[in-house]
Amino acid sequence: MSNNSQGSLGYQMMKALQGIFRPGASRHKAKRYHRDTELITGINTMRCMSADVYQFARFVRSNWPEVKQLPEVRQEMAIAYIEELGDRERSGGRIARVCASLRKLDIACRKAGILPPDAPPLLPHMDEGGPGGFHSKPRPIPYTEEEAQAIIDQLTLLDPVVVRLLTIMWASGLRISEAVYLQAQDIDLVNGTISLKRA
Numbered sequence: 001m002s003n004n005s006q007g008s009l010g011y012q013m014m015k016a017l018q019g020i021f022r023p024g025a026s027r028h029k030a031k032r033y034h035r036d037t038e039l040i041t042g043i044n045t046m047r048c049m050s051a052d053v054y055q056f057a058r059f060v061r062s063n064w065p066e067v068k069q070l071p072e073v074r075q076e077m078a079i080a081y082i083e084e085l086g087d088r089e090r091s092g093g094r095i096a097r098v099c100a101s102l103r104k105l106d107i108a109c110r111k112a113g114i115l116p117p118d119a120p121p122l123l124p125h126m127d128e129g130g131p132g133g134f135h136s137k138p139r140p141i142p143y144t145e146e147e148a149q150a151i152i153d154q155l156t157l158l159d160p161v162v163v164r165l166l167t168i169m170w171a172s173g174l175r176i177s178e179a180v181y182l183q184a185q186d187i188d189l190v191n192g193t194i195s196l197k198r199a
Helices: 009-016 027-032 043-063 074-090 092-111 145-155 160-172
Strands: none
Touching: 009 043, 009 092, 043 074, 043 092, 074 092, 145 160
């Protein structure tokens, strides 16, 4: 039994990623020789990707408890995981990072011989029928009127100035970046208008 088949599924994934981890390697040389998609050169990147694959392993264990070894992980599992993240994440930034982590895991598994070269990609790109474009589609979820009022009510005794600002934002639809620059002369109570003059 090889080292890659020992330990939990998450541990096996992390060990596979370690095979392409080259801390301190030159990114310039990696790009020059088209190896930038193969290697992980940053320590923080390695930490994030390790955390991502551990979460993916938990998802696989919950939904496919019979899967114990890394070579048993299939494309449908990775796609299902990204779909689940899409259902519960408010912003696409993290999903895009997880996609990159799973694709890096795929590269690591092929280089280590865990997956055969002709195996379908663990997570195909968008032009191959896989997910994509999450980074450009944040999905803000507005508060309901009841939620907004509850927040304002909670803060009323703590900070009346913040409550006034939140009330103006709620009534006018101002963003935080717009509201913080407001001055008294920007609010026309007679005509019910607000002038936005960002400093």
